[in-house]
Amino acid sequence: MVPLNYYLILSGILFSIGTAGVFLRRNLITVLLSIEIMLNAVNLTFVAVGRYLGSVDGQIITFFVMTVAAAEAAVGLALVIALFRHRETLSPDAYTSLKW
């Protein structure tokens, strides 16, 4: 049986990769994909810990997260399309007009 720590370390690595992607990539679609990686890293933690504790709660929460992630992906991609139509670019640095 694979020990819990392995799952947690993997999950930490995935989360870090996702975070780095959110901060460093210059493409909004990639940023969205990175967020998906972060979410799934968390899902992995929930499932692993749920299994470790012998509880189904972790899996239930994971389903919730996947649902929300699906919705978020739909809304996010719609926004990305709308933004692209507006500015002809996908770089997040181009969209800084949301200030005072």
Place this chain on the structure above:
Amino acid sequence: MLLLIPLLPFLGFVVNACLGRRLPKSVSGGIACLAIIGSFVVSVLSVMGVVSSPEGFTEATAFNWMSAGDVRIPLQLRLDHLGSLMILVVTGIGSLIHIYSTGYMHEESDGEYARYFSYLNLFAAFMLVLVLGANFPVMFVGWEGVGLCSYLLIGFWFTKKSAADAGKKAFVVNRIGDFGFILGMLLVYTTFGSFDFQEVAAAAAGRASEVAGWGTITIATLLLFVGATGKSAQIPLYVWLPDAMEGPTPVSALIHAATMVTAGVYMIGRNAELFSHAPTTMAVVATIGVATAVMAGTIGLVQNDIKRVLAYSTVSQLGFMFLAMGVGAFSAGIFHLYTHAFFKALLFLGSGAVIHALAGEQDIRNMGGLKKYLPITYWTFLIGALAIAGVPLLSGFFSKDEILFKTYTAESTPGHTLMWVVAVITSLMTATYMFRLVFLTFHGERRHDAPASASGSGAAGSSPTHPEEEEPVAHGAHAAPVVASGFSRKDDDHGHGHGGHGHDHLPHEAPWSMAIPLILLAIGSVVAGYVGVPHALKGSNRIEAFLEPSFEAHAAAHETGAPAPAAEPAAAAEGHAGEVAHADTGTELNLMVFSSVIALLGIGIAWFLWLRDRRTVDGIARSLAPVHRWLLGKYYVDELYDAAIVQPVKVLSTGGLWKGMDAGVIDGAANGVGLAVSGASGALRRTQTGSVRTYAFALFAGAVAILAYYLFI
């Protein structure tokens, strides 16, 4: 019943204030006259009830006005003997002046006419509240109310700057006095635990007299007296009264001669028990009174505006009343108040008739020879002048002699002999300046001697042959508008211009609405004194016996439950007064003869100087030019106050309070907060870049920091 007395004029005020603009003059004037006459009738009925009642007073409580903790202030009216005399004077003379006003003001437009009468009715209502109030706060309501009406009526012709200024001056000066009154009132409450006059008097009666030093009662009464100096125009707050002559003449007669200005005297009479427990205050009152009397008398000798001479004469007579109060002769003071109300109202109304006849002319140098044009005015004015001068058998003689006699025999007052001497000199001056007025106005030839004319400024400037008429070279800011107003009145909005009488160059006698009050007041001026014929003249001095209960703390007996009939202290007082009088009958008779001689001497001086040989008076004025200028400039008190108080206050207000405090500190604080916020926001808003990445990083860093906090600390 008692409530009806102030309520009727108040109703008149409400009607005229709300509907006046749409009512014709006859209706608005009629309502006002009916209201005050109705009040007079109710007053007479109430007074008859009071006189016949054994307690000597009646009360009426409208409602409980204030109630907080132990403080209970009912809106309560009380009518006692002193109040009876006052309300008869206020409503009686008030009625006559209302009637006179219907004639005097008839050239105003409908709206202005109604406004005038609504103010006049409001004044009567407040004056009656002042007189009838059973405790200090209710009296204070009236006290402030009459001040308000005085302001409104002085500034009645508010489009004229001098009138508006005079109104403001009166109001501000009165406020200074009122502040003292409030402090005194509160000190009385904290000392005696009551606002009610009877309870305060009863409590004060139980205390020892504060012979020396500055006890609580002394301070309280001194503060109340500050209020009285403001309202009754005594030194140092008398300066507003002469300027108050900018108002319509009937107003001067009613408010600034007969009723309101006597409120201070009345207030002292109302608190006689309290004041007589503070000998220091009494000495101060007497000193201020006699000083005011002589000071105003000397100014009155040289003034040229007919109303101003009367105004200074009023100040002087009020000084006499305070002298009487100060030497403890309360009934003599009130007696003089009562006779003075008749003859001074008469004199003012007479001067109003003269001004009316001459289309607004007020300068006596432009009068003269009016006797044959204005016979009724002349004879009534003459009676008034004789009465005020103290010629025997007229009302002023009895009351003034009573004061002089009481001053002469007031052993308890320090310096009473000096006061008596000064008072006698003042009454000599009174006779002189009053007859100067009579002779210059009604006798001789019609003159136009005034140095300035309506057309130009000072064309005939300072005629060397008439130094008496010369204006003070260095007269101050206040003197100038005075003189100017006397002439500009001709063609300003006063409305008594020749427009209405274009065809008529001769002075015309007053209409009947004005003549009848004059005649009635003249009769009053003759007979009013006969209620107080002194014992020395085989009289009974009924007014003294009548008033005496009001000055005693008879509530003491009333409160302790002993059903002592009020007649007993009255009788005792009468007996006491009788004793004194009988003991001094010889002195009193001598004094009476002496003051009669003084009065006749004063008239003689006036006759000699201003009628027989006017060169002498010019010579006197020339040889005493500095003194004359000083008097004509009214001792430069206005200028002194201007330099000592008004200018410093202005400088302090402009430089300190406005530019320093308001613009600097308060506005600075408000603007400073704004600037600080906007500066800080300018710095903070740099953090809001609009870049999603930055926000996400901040979010992440925050999460990491919180996590680190919980994991490692």
